Amino acid sequence: MLREAATNGDTTDLEEYTSMTSYISKCINDVTISKSITTLSNQKPWMTAKVRALLKSRDSAFRAGDKDALRTALAKVSQAIREAKPTHSQRIHGHFQSSGDTQRMWQGIQSITNYRPAPPACDSDASFPDALNSFYTRFEAQNDLTVRKTIPPPEDQVLCLTKADVRKTLCRVNPWKAAGPDNIPGRVLRECAEQLADVFTDIFNISLSSAIVPTCLKTTTIIPVPKKFPVSCLNDYHPVALKPIIMKCFERLIMRQIKDLLPPSLDPMQFV
Incomplete structure (x- = not known):
């Protein structure tokens, strides 16, 4: 269908034919769902994807008013936090095991102090x-x-x-x-x-x-x-x-x- 629309006789207009990429982009925009993700500045450094998922389950059980599910979710969250904290501590200690690797040492210090470099300012001109x-x-x-197109030999x-x-x-x-x-x-x-x-x-x-x-x-x-x-x-x-x-x-x-x-x-x- 796309080629027939771009064909006139025996000639196919390549520019018009390739404009089907705009149609693909339109279809993507029609079916794509936009989501806003909020990142809290006080998020704990030991926070993992597993803990976040369990916290969402806890909040869902609380909003639904299911006491049994809430009690189970709270127990799972506590267990996941107890596992995440030692894992994060071991990862930090690993940065200081080798005194010759200064790069890993600085990475460990940045992780402890929660250092984040300031983003560069945008030029307003x-x-x-x-x-x-x-x-x-x-x-x-x-x-x-002037660009000249070379005709290939037959x-x-x-x-x-x-x-x-x-x-x-x-x-x-x-x-x-x-x-x-x-x-x-x-x-x-x-x-x-x-x-x-x-x-x-x-x-x-x-x-x-x-x-x-x-x-x-x-x-x-x-x-x-x-x-x-x-x-x-x-x-x-x-x-x-x-x-x-x-x-x-x-x-x-x-x-x-x-x-x-x-x-x-x-x-x-x-x-x-």
Whole structure:
């Protein structure tokens, strides 16, 4: 259906076809449930996930008015706390067992004192994003050469990806990877690999045959991360680029195809 909407005669508009990522993002927003998690500043350092779960069970029994369940929940909470405190104490003592490991010693001191570094202050200057953008794109501003597309020879064989390879790559996506500007998280691509493999295989093969990369897959979100504190100039920011995860999958598939064509004499640690 998506390809038919983007096809006019024998030509498929790749930009319109790839806009299906916006539809995926809309579906994610429709079914995603937002939750607010409150973290108390006086939370005990020995608090564990097991104790938190038992405390929730205790509160549920109290609100329900079930005295027997509340009595059982209180006993379990007390037992879990008695187990959590010695475990936390042993973990702290482990930081001071080796006098030569100063890093672990400082980690133990920070844990005892509940030390938390102050978050860096955000620059409130409205012109700061424009200044960063000009700083990061200064190399492109000096390049006045016109990009020309090279027409491949007719005897060249175009790479063709299979649905099995695309599905395998989607299943291996790290669900904890940060999403790019398309707002499609890795967990969605991984869990819905079987349903998305067909359409993405088609998009990838059209892109390879036409030698065109869709604009939405080339869009990148730049996150400026300070190299040091305090920041004194724009060069003290390290730009971290967040690309769409599906574009990373595309690049990984192409890399495998290229590596298969390379001679075996290539060093396995050579970057492609």
